[in-house]
Amino acid sequence: MSASWTDEQLLRCLKDHGVAEKMANAMETTSDPAIAIRRILSESSGSIPSFRANSDGKFKLMIFLGSARNHRTYWGPHSLPPRSGDRVLQWAQGLIEQRNADDNCGTYDVVVMDPRELDLPILDQPTYYYGGPEPAPDKLVKLQAVVEAADAYLIITPEYNHTIPPALKNTMDFFGCSKYANKPSAVLTYSMTEWGGVRAGVALRPMLGELGCLMVSYSLAIPKVNQVLDEHGVLGDEHAEYGNKFGKMMGQLDWYAERTRAHRDASV
Numbered sequence: 001m002s003a004s005w006t007d008e009q010l011l012r013c014l015k016d017h018g019v020a021e022k023m024a025n026a027m028e029t030t031s032d033p034a035i036a037i038r039r040i041l042s043e044s045s046g047s048i049p050s051f052r053a054n055s056d057g058k059f060k061l062m063i064f065l066g067s068a069r070n071h072r073t074y075w076g077p078h079s080l081p082p083r084s085g086d087r088v089l090q091w092a093q094g095l096i097e098q099r100n101a102d103d104n105c106g107t108y109d110v111v112v113m114d115p116r117e118l119d120l121p122i123l124d125q126p127t128y129y130y131g132g133p134e135p136a137p138d139k140l141v142k143l144q145a146v147v148e149a150a151d152a153y154l155i156i157t158p159e160y161n162h163t164i165p166p167a168l169k170n171t172m173d174f175f176g177c178s179k180y181a182n183k184p185s186a187v188l189t190y191s192m193t194e195w196g197g198v199r200a201g202v203a204l205r206p207m208l209g210e211l212g213c214l215m216v217s218y219s220l221a222i223p224k225v226n227q228v229l230d231e232h233g234v235l236g237d238e239h240a241e242y243g244n245k246f247g248k249m250m251g252q253l254d255w256y257a258e259r260t261r262a263h264r265d266a267s268v
């Protein structure tokens, strides 16, 4: 904000952004202005994904993306495009659509939890630490409902410094294990190197175990991802084996998604 603004300009700006109205709304459930301001800030920007209303009979699959990278690099002989994960996501979503049309495969309604779009703050406290005079911010409550509604999780992530990228951990840690529990998860890692992000996959297994959404035994790692998949998520013909591997991993997810949902439905 410019230091040369007049009081009149400042007031007009606050009015244009609806600050007084937001503050009045936030103060309806708290007497503490600091809590009201924190709530307004945490609710600002970022879209909430939602499953389609008519997803009856389908499993609800939540895809977590591990990377929030958004810029092309300018070093080296070849610049690195923004987020390799986008091509992996496109490829995986295409395969899930093909599987949806196959009677022998599970059918999934998909939502994507994209840390770049969610724009969550660095975690200070998870949703279940709120309560009493300080209810959880509306945005977190809405996101939590989507996490809880899922029947299965697919994590698409690179490894950062040989482990889970902070954007993925930060997003998932906002929600308690009861929201993830008794459902399966599958992990698809990738990297620009020859290791395919496997170390993030290894690190995710105990974390997903703790959350109660046990990881299926088969996990897929795609090395040299920007050579294997083009920028539209199209797999080079010479890499067809990755499609088969994805099918094998999803077949395991189908099996557990069906059985765990039957148990959850029976115990309601």
Ligand SMILES: Cc1cc2nc3c(=O)[nH]c(=O)nc-3n(C[C@H](O)[C@H](O)[C@H](O)COP(=O)(O)O)c2cc1C
Pocket (backbone or CB within 6 Å): 067, 068, 069, 080, 081, 082, 083, 084, 085, 086, 158, 159, 160, 161, 162, 163, 190, 191, 192, 193, 194, 195, 196, 197
């Ligand atoms: C902070 C950071 C750490 C990284 N660490 C690794 C690593 O441990 N192993 C690896 O193979 N690649 C590593 N890379 C390179 C990534 O494989 C590469 O940037 C890839 O494009 C990441 O996926 P993304 O573009 O979807 O974020 C790292 C990249 C970043 C930004």
